[in-house]
Amino acid sequence: MSSQTSWIAVDWGTSNLRAWGIGRDGSTTFSASSEKGMGRLEREQYPAALSEVIEARANGIETVDVLIAGMAGARQGWLEAPYLDAPADLRGLSAGAVSPSMPKEFRVRILPGVCQKSPGAENVMRGEETQLLGLSRLIPGFSGVVCMPGTHSKWAVLDGVRLESFATAMTGELYEVLRQHSVLRHSLNGNLDGPGREEGFREGLEAGLSHPDLLTGNLFTVRAASLLSGKEADWCGGYLSGLLIGSEIGGRKEWVGKQEVPLIGSPGLCALYTRAIEQLGGSARTIDASEAILTGLKAAREFDSH
Template identity: 40%
Template sequence: MAEMTAEDAAVLAVDWGTTSLRAFRLAADGTILDRRRAAAGIRAIDDGDFESAFHQIVGDWLPADPARAPQIVLGGMIGSRQGWIEAPYLPCPADPAGLAAAAVSGRMKSGHAFWIAPGLSTQQDGRADVMRGEELQILGALEQLGGGRHLICLPGTHSKWALLEDGIIRDFHTYMTGELFDLLRRHSILGSTIEHAAWSEEGFRDGLAAAGKEGGMLAQLFTVRAGTLLGTLPVEKSGAFLSGLLIGSEVYAAAHNIPAGSEVCIIGNPDLTDLYTPALAARDIRCRQLGEYTGAHGLFRLAKDLLKRG
């Protein structure tokens, strides 16, 4: 088989976040030809020279002649105020055509043209929320999910729950579950009662069961300390209990009004998404997991819509 060249790719997609980036070469049918990951998020580019960082990481994927280059589409925090070019938030409700229309164009000193995806915002009932990067994963899921009403969960440092109706992103909520877990175990009094290297499946499930109990999450949190002091919660289980309590509380808040037997689509790394499956199952809600490269397919979908924009 002949070796692939830069010209074989139709799209060069980069999901460029705060701490890292993931780059993909995609064929004309959306097949991922190659992928790379680098610890070169926007915070790591101290001098703000994003073009040099881009060429250093994926420059060998580009032909020297910009006219022969694949379509270049970037998404994530690279479009934030601290990124390469700011791409404003698109208000919900939003659809794929709207995301393409709100994308911002740029041109490198090397002559290569590129697009940066916008983020999404929502303001309802006095509540404001934003996302940047997760909308690409949602976009990548649309063709797999089809029409109708869907609830999507994107676990992470700031978990997102988005409501889709017939391909339109109607609304979403952010839950600071991952960040709160890290803060509590590292910088609160609970940390001294946690054996950080230990994991207990039983402790995690006990935490899930505690979520939604009387007093709410704020009252249940202190049981991590009290239980270890009184001997009812072994320290080797306390970290997993805290994880279960936070994830269970997130699921309780996000899915409390969802009818039993409904389905939630979960997108992300299986190491994290697998923790949400029992939390949803406890509420008789089915899970449908999509692959962790859904964001790459979302960037590809955006690239196709950008071609229509011209």
């Protein structure tokens, strides 16, 4: 198996790292992962963290050729890969890659992220740009708005392989910090996946979509509803999720409804975003995040050898 591996694709995020062996014909020869994401590593620990994940698979390969996307290229990561500037031609990702020092049997490159320096709209991404390059392969000729829901949701305006501009919404992280650290935790302390979650999500989504400008106020509804109407943790968790997703999308109505919005993310989260987009009269299509990044890493490597 491992003798067929031609190179190794790596998605190195904040909380974990995933690696795929790629054969000469483009097929996946193995996949492996570890929880040694950027958030848990000091700079000098990266070579060992990479070796641990791939070494059993890399035996017998003369040169271990590794292409990495994501947070390993951040300033606080392994080796900083300076951002490309948006608008950016994503075929240029490989040319912007950096090579950390490794024993000579390794050839490791880390792709850059993309930044946007426009005053008032400064922004950064690392990893999503490679997913977007993947999307340009998965939906050839796509031109329009792409949404990548998650801890920090990204909304990108893409035209083929050209990334025009993008925005970030801290939706997933807001959910987590409010659930764990705010007064709302008292209302979210219980079974979050009970039968009330659906009703809570629906009401929160409606509030967020119709009044994204009142988010700081509507958040407190979670607490008031549990105190006054005895709403349980499941309803409250659903409301908070719906309110945050609704506020994210409700503030970007101009980006929804013109054409199908590709959603790159986990199936569960993409299903919630699809509901929100459909409620505004739009439509969405889910693309698996792993497929997008793997396709993007393959595309980046191809452009490299051109």
